[in-house]
Amino acid sequence: MRVFTIAIDGPVGAGKSSVADEVARRLGVLHLDTGAMYRAFAWLAIQEGVSLADEAALEALTKRALPDVLYEDGHQRTLIDGRDVTGFIRTPDISMAASTVSKAACVRAAMVERQQALARERSMVLDGRDIGTRVLPDATLKIYLTASPEARARRRLEDLQKSGEDASFEAVLQDVLRRDRQDMTREVDPLRPAPDAQVLDSSDMPFEHVVEDILRRIHLRLGHRPRPAEAFTPMYRVARVAAALLFNVITPIRYHRAEAAQMDAPYILIANHLTMLDPLIVALKCYRYHVRFLGKKELESNRIARWMFQKLLMIPVNRHNMDMAAMRACLKVLKEDHVLGIFPEGTRHHEGVMQSMETGIAMIALRAKVPLLPAYIQGRPKAFRRINVYFGDPIPVSEIAAKGVNKDTCAELMQRIGQTYDALTQMAGDPR
Ligand code: DC
Numbered sequence: 001m002r003v004f005t006i007a008i009d010g011p012v013g014a015g016k017s018s019v020a021d022e023v024a025r026r027l028g029v030l031h032l033d034t035g036a037m038y039r040a041f042a043w044l045a046i047q048e049g050v051s052l053a054d055e056a057a058l059e060a061l062t063k064r065a066l067p068d069v070l071y072e073d074g075h076q077r078t079l080i081d082g083r084d085v086t087g088f089i090r091t092p093d094i095s096m097a098a099s100t101v102s103k104a105a106c107v108r109a110a111m112v113e114r115q116q117a118l119a120r121e122r123s124m125v126l127d128g129r130d131i132g133t134r135v136l137p138d139a140t141l142k143i144y145l146t147a148s149p150e151a152r153a154r155r156r157l158e159d160l161q162k163s164g165e166d167a168s169f170e171a172v173l174q175d176v177l178r179r180d181r182q183d184m185t186r187e188v189d190p191l192r193p194a195p196d197a198q199v200l201d202s203s204d205m206p207f208e209h210v211v212e213d214i215l216r217r218i219h220l221r222l223g224h225r226p227r228p229a230e231a232f233t234p235m236y237r238v239a240r241v242a243a244a245l246l247f248n249v250i251t252p253i254r255y256h257r258a259e260a261a262q263m264d265a266p267y268i269l270i271a272n273h274l275t276m277l278d279p280l281i282v283a284l285k286c287y288r289y290h291v292r293f294l295g296k297k298e299l300e301s302n303r304i305a306r307w308m309f310q311k312l313l314m315i316p317v318n319r320h321n322m323d324m325a326a327m328r329a330c331l332k333v334l335k336e337d338h339v340l341g342i343f344p345e346g347t348r349h350h351e352g353v354m355q356s357m358e359t360g361i362a363m364i365a366l367r368a369k370v371p372l373l374p375a376y377i378q379g380r381p382k383a384f385r386r387i388n389v390y391f392g393d394p395i396p397v398s399e400i401a402a403k404g405v406n407k408d409t410c411a412e413l414m415q416r417i418g419q420t421y422d423a424l425t426q427m428a429g430d431p432r
Contacts, residue, residue: 004123004140006218007131011191012095012179013152014145015202015210020127022211025074027125027218032069033076034115034128034135035098039089040067040080041107042097052100059106066110069118090163092175099179102129103186129183132194141221141259143214144193147203148399149176195427198260199393209264217259226262229288230338235311236290243280251277251381253389256427258285260391261373265289266334267394268365270417271375273343281389282375283341292333293341294326315340327364334368344417362410362417366401372417376424392424 008020017033024031042052044065050057065081077086088094101107108130115135119126126135132142147155153173160167183191193199198217202210216226232240247253261269269291271282283291290313297316300306309316315333317326333340344361365372374392381387395416400409 002222003121004218004222005119005136006125006214007136007139007142007194007197008125008127008145008214009129009132009142009191009193009197010127010145011152011176011183013156013176014147015155015207016127016145018207019145019202019210019214020125021075022207023214023218024125026211026215027123029123029125030071030074031076032115032118032124032126033078034111034126034131036076036078036086036089037067037069037111037114038098038102038107039094040078040085041111042101043085043089043094044080045101046094046097052097055104055106058101058104062106062110066114092160092165092167095179096175099182103182103188105188108134108188129191130189132197133192134189137194141218142194142197143217144197144199145210146199146201148201149173149180151203152176198257201394201396203396204398213263216262220259220262226287228290229265230290232290233311233313235308236313239280239312240284243277243284246277247281247284247381250383252384252386253281253381254386255285255389255391257391260393261286261375262288263371263373263394265337265339266368266370267339268334268361268368268370268372269339269341269375270344270361270372271341272377272421273345274377274380277381278343278377279341281377281381285389285391286339289339291339291341294330294343327360330364331368334364334370340364359410359414362413363405365397366405366409366413369398369401371396374417374420374424376421376428378428378430388428390424390428392420395420 006023008016010016017035020033021031041061045052045058045061048061050061052058068079069076070079071077077084078089079085112130112135115126118124119136128135132139132144150173153169153176156176157167157169157172160172200210200213205213220226265288269282269286271278279291279293292313292315294317295309295314297318299314300309300316315326315329317323330340342361344358371394373394376390376392378388378390397413400413400416403409
């Protein structure tokens, strides 16, 4: 396997370190916890009585001692000034102190250089705040792992309680928010997703699912296609083969960030709608599931068409009135852990960018409480002229769904979807 580096960045308490550790273990490579290096340095500064705000003193300290790492049974031990400090650097005081020293440009420069040297020439998973943006701008894959502040505070609290520390949820939440502010607003390399990072919101995901999700993304990036997680009908398989031929040879398509489409079902795949080929275009990269598309009833114009669409497991919808049967069928598909495919514009548009959308989609997502995976098809397929398809990051819905399913929450979700498409079209270099 070629040498690869995986960058996992994100805010405090997103679970980066334990996720990175497990991902690295499963890949048989080393994990570099860069936060531990800042923590070790902060620990030493405190031991030496150096003021954390005194940049000159911190710089002098970087000249004298920088953290080192070594691996024992694949696990990182962090050393500084000849001492193994692994066991001393997980306290709330050191957390805050590490965040403070990490603001100093001289400290960051020294750490980044050391991290780059460690990651040179061997495959590694690195977790931190600036891996994708600064340490390894050419990383093989960049993940920005995040979660809501509440979910992160809950996890932090559990960790603290496990290690016998006493703390209240409110205090931990305030600490999380304070460190977020400090890490995101510092002048040098503030915490933010790299433009080419894939954002993974783990608020509603158990640890094991996050690990599996990231591993699938890495394997796909390294050229290994994931296996189907469910049976495809023979008709669907035929359609996939035809699509693969078509989009590799006659109307070539370049897919971007298809890793995002390998997440666990249930989810709703949404896309803008330009031509009859769109279902094939977006479903081709969902390697693991047979995508059940919602399609207008008019498509079943004769017996053969009806037979074909039934074999493709299409859900017919009557677009001229509220089709409750179609709504129920959509919810059933999601309840049974499948992928639902919807073109929210309701009909094809020729302008390309996402036009006004039907709010039924928000209703389904909120009622089923499943994330939406957006895809943006840039242009109509043309013979021998390449078009691009961009997959976005999944849009989580649980926070909005917790407020109920009503006109306001549907409008809120539709607005989120609109913002996501703004970002996707911008990524594709298209005007909105
Ligand atoms: O990931 P952690 O909580 O162990 O990190 C401790 C602090 O170190 C964090 O508040 C910000 C800083 N840090 C950083 O600035 N850049 C990194 N790559 C890793 C950590």
